[in-house]
Amino acid sequence: MLVLQRKAGESIRVGxxxxxxxxxxxxxxxxVGLVAPRHVQIVRSELYGSIREENVRASRTAxxxxxxxxxxRQSPEEPKDSKKEEQKD
Amino acid sequence: MNxxxxxxxxxxxxxxxxxxxxxxxxxxxxxxxxxxxxxALIPLENTIFYILQAASHxxxxxxIPAHLAVRDYDFHIDDDTVELLKAKKPEDISTLxxxxxxxxxxxxxxxxxxxxxxxxxxxxxxxxxxKDYPIRHPLSYEEPKTC
Numbered sequence: 457m458l459v460l461q462r463k464a465g466e467s468i469r470v471g472x473x474x475x476x477x478x479x480x481x482x483x484x485x486x487x488v489g490l491v492a493p494r495h496v497q498i499v500r501s502e503l504y505g506s507i508r509e510e511n512v513r514a515s516r517t518a519x520x521x522x523x524x525x526x527x528x529r530q531s532p533e534e535p536k537d538s539k540k541e542e543q544k545d
Numbered sequence: 546m547n548x549x550x551x552x553x554x555x556x557x558x559x560x561x562x563x564x565x566x567x568x569x570x571x572x573x574x575x576x577x578x579x580x581x582x583x584x585a586l587i588p589l590e591n592t593i594f595y596i597l598q599a600a601s602h603x604x605x606x607x608x609i610p611a612h613l614a615v616r617d618y619d620f621h622i623d624d625d626t627v628e629l630l631k632a633k634k635p636e637d638i639s640t641l642x643x644x645x646x647x648x649x650x651x652x653x654x655x656x657x658x659x660x661x662x663x664x665x666x667x668x669x670x671x672x673x674x675x676k677d678y679p680i681r682h683p684l685s686y687e688e689p690k691t692c
Contacts, residue, residue, distance in 0.1 A: 494625035495572050499672050507657045507672060508577025510645060510680050514654070515578065515604045518557040519646040524592045524607065527651060527684060 553585050555598050555605040561587050568600060569661055569668040572629060576657060576670050578604060584668060586641075586661070594644065597659065611640040614653050614684055620673040622660070629669060630662035637662050643670075644684065651684040 460468060467477040474496065477489035490498050551568065554560045563585045571582050581599035586608075588595050593613050597606040611618055622638070632638050639661050642653035655678035661668045 494629055497573060497576075497672065499674070503656075503672065504576060506680055507654070507670075510654055510657075511575050511577050511606075511643065511670075513647075514606050514643050514645045517646045519607045519644060519651070521592075523646065523649075523651060524589065524594050527593070 551585070551600065553598050553600055554603075555596070556603050557605055558596055558598070561585065561596075561598065563587060566666075569666050571668045571670075573669050575604075575606075575659075576672065595641070597641070597643075607644040607646075608641040608659060609644055609653060609684070611642050611658060614642050615655065615682070618655065618678075619676075620671075620678075621675045622671060626660070626669060626671055630660060630667045631665040632662045633664070637664055639663065645681065647681070652681045653684050654680050655682045656680045 462468060462478045464478050464481050467475055469475050473493050475491040477491070478486065479489050480487040492498060549565045550562050551565070552560060552562045567585045567587060569584050569586060571584055574580060574582055581602040581604050583600040585598050585600055586595050587598060589607070593609060595608050595610075597608045599605070618640075630638060641659040641661065642655065643657070643659060645652045645654065655673075657670050657672045657680065659668060660671045
């Protein structure tokens with residue numbers, strides 16, 4: 457890990473298109489401003505970690521078909537806008 | 546209707562042959578799974594669910610259109626995401642929720658829905674930051690408002 461010391465008002469560049477601005481430092485909190493291209497999603501690490509875990513879990517879990525059919529049965533009637541395009545062989 | 550088809554194999558759900566119109570590009574991939582950048586959306590027969598299956602990776606998800614799973618679900622999509630999806634109007638974007646199966650119960654991820662843009666066949670997983678939605682919300686079927 458690269459460790460840099462910066463003061464409020466200074467910034468760091470990551471590659472050609474990511475810029476990290478240290479806006480303010482108050483007690484134990486640092487306010488950071490980020491400039492990045494739109495394909496780079498910026499979120500707090502804790503949130504990213506929880507969503508990643510949920511995604512990985514969902515991708516590894518085989519949901520039993522009967523559970524999915526049960527969810528359908530709970531519906532009073534089949535929704536008209538649930539598109540069921542027939543799979544052509 | 547003589548369009549190109551692609552055959553995709555999922556370890557969990559089997560082999561599917563889909564048309565190019567079922568494929569969506571995900572420039573960012575999904576959160577934590579950036580390697581897969583192309584997914585097929587396949588209706589799961591006789592259900593209200595779909596399979597979101599990576600075209601060239603063995604990654605598959607069960608998803609449900611958000612309006613069938615939850616009521617009063619709304620959030621703001623930032624300009625960068627709208628631009629990424631090349632969406633011109635709200636109707637261009639449809640919202641899907643990733644289903645999870647934990648301790649024999651079905652849940653949906655309301656915090657990070659999958660957005661698909663139809664005209665451009667682009668997709669992304671959008672993290673909602675303006676509302677405090679749960680990552681794991683029990684799935685209870687909702688009757689669509691418009692019948």
